[in-house]
Amino acid sequence: MRNKTGAILIALQVAVTMAIMVNAISIIQSRSESMARPSGVDEENIFHIASVGYTEDFDEQSVIEQDLDAIRAMPGVIDAIQTNSVPLSGGGWSMGLQTEPGEDQEGVGVAVYFVDEHALDAYGLSLVAGENFTAADVTWRERTSQEWSATTLLTQAMAESLFPDNWRDALGATVYINGNEPMTVKGIVERMQAAWNGWDGVERVMLVPQHTLFGSTRYVIRTEPGERDRLMPEVEKLLADRNRDRIVRNMQTMTETRERSYRGDSSMIKILTFTIVLLLLITSLGIVGLASFSVSRRTKQIGTRRALGASKASIARYFMTENVLISGVGVVLGAALTIALNMFLVDAFDLDRLDVWLVPAAMLVLLVVGQLAVFGPARRASAVPPAVATRTI
Template sequence: MELRPILSALMRSKVSMILIGVQVALTLAIVCNALFIIGQRLDHMRRPSGVNESDTFLFSSSGFGHGFDPRATIREDLAVLAHMPGVASVSTTNSVPMSGGGWGEGLSLKPQQKTSTTQTTIYMVNEKGLGTFGSKLIAGRDFKPEEVADLEAGDTLRPPVIIVTQAVADKMFPGENAIGKQVYLSENPPASTIIGIVERTQQPWMSSDTVENSTFVPGYMPYGNSSRYLVRTEPGRRDEVIAQVEKKLSESNSSRIIGKIRTMEDVRRDAYAGDRAMSIILGAVIVALLTITALGIVGMASFWVAQRTRQIGTRRALGASKKDILRYFQTENFIITTFGLLVGAVLAYAFSLWMMQSYQSPRLPWYYVPIGFVCLWALGQLAVLGPALRASRVPPAVATRSV
């Protein structure tokens, strides 16, 4: 089929062609970048926390009354929880991954170092902390009971020994074995010796640039009469244990209130609620844009078919087949779509560049635009198919009598 008659016809409908082309261009630019952002959010949400999320839950306990002894209560609670059927491990802790709140600290290689070598979160746990978190120890050893410090609120954190994640070890001692090395918390002596390395335990802050940097410290620092517990159950028994926790602890000591029990799956869902909402909104925008673009193509093609009924009939009378008419409108749509896609490719990369400069977003991968080309070409051909089929069915005799 010669393109000259098609291009000549398009030049007589410049406004419609430009409007559809611009619509296609904007759709490509927005859809490519929106899909890339959705992909980033989904990758973000799928990051492993390093915790046994399916079998673990946490809760707080807040005592009241003049004679309430928080430290004695913690010891009693740990004993009660450890002996509950279905409980595999229990530990006190100040925070957990993905919770949004915790203790951040700088790690330095030298005392009084002006700028910390890296940042880390601090998880204060007892000797069963790693097992309760489900963190995988890949080097060194776990804490011993005698190493767990009984701290007071306001004490300066100076642990003799610590356990760090692999990310911290790599940052502090790249290419070296970090076991036995000494580091400084908050740049102040005395030093803390690294006795163990865990594969992964994320920070509470999901947007942190150092989200994999975590440090376990042996000890616990009660906040007034409040304490927090992390419990890991035997596989499949989490809900069974949760149903008994408040009753058992209230029987042990009624002078306190048990806070809301949250599973680690609840914590993850709340931590990534914003990412989930963004993905849903962008997905709805993509669907809306593609629908509007398809409807625009359908409307334009239908209008042109109505306008060209006599022309179509004349071509049919001169020997054009139904397939020729169908191919004519599909080719016409392909030309308009291609024009829009070329402009859209420039807009897509320009928008990505703006995102990089304004929000430190990664560069849009090159293959998103070619895939977008193919998808929008296919969408355009599907959208024009209905009007093109109607055009191909115009009877020559009726068309030649139209006025």
């Protein structure tokens, strides 16, 4: 009480450390959960590659048909499709679906993948209701076309958004795209992710049975386990050799696509983890500094207590208790700061609310860190000999 400044500063340091640490852990937890979400596809055995024709007489439709036949015939290939995008790639199509026709009806945002009847095998998707496309369902779509297929497959998450009472009601139902164009839901896929990992509707996906003639095309190839790396250069060479009027580029595994998609999240987790460790270290050093200063300032007082019969354990316990009181005030203030900071982050940046258990857990951790930090100075204090009491300081 006679030297309140140091104690107040340490308590404030503990409080600020706790507020930043808990909210950083909450962000790390949220990002880690997002990164761990299954995409619904067989990522370990899938790669994709782009093909772009650059001559006026490039027959894109014929090339796509021949490419797919050649790729599917390769030993080790399970299946292949032509599509406009792949999950987590960062670029693709999105539309709105609604259960009632009309421009005034509110639609539900959905990611669109143009595929053919081989999509389920090529992606390794699981069909939980209904049936797959047939070859008769598949049509060709020009760049400027506004016509949509008569059928579609939806993910279960999309079906739940359209029919919240019972997602199975989506099977066989008519949904509307572009306000008035009807599409029949032919089947429901368990899970598939959109191209954008930060979208809140990342699992709202629809598959449309159309080949695209957009000038640039992308092939998705799924291989037998262990065959992906061997087949990647072979497929690239096959496409390059089959037609010289195009550029073959951007070959990438789905594993690489996922890693690139979450690279920002991964970096953020590393930065926040480093920040937490650094704050704990700085706070510990502050506690050590205050305790060491207190020991040196009270050396004669400690010696007097030792001369009057105080044990080494009681001297050490004195400084440990003093730290508990200071840290206790800090963590109580820190709990209030933590909640206030989280409320600001939720409102300003639309972050998730932190889990309640993080606050008491952080309070306990900081109290333990404080005790570990003060243990060294407390031991030095307990080692002060009684003879010090007879000296003039």
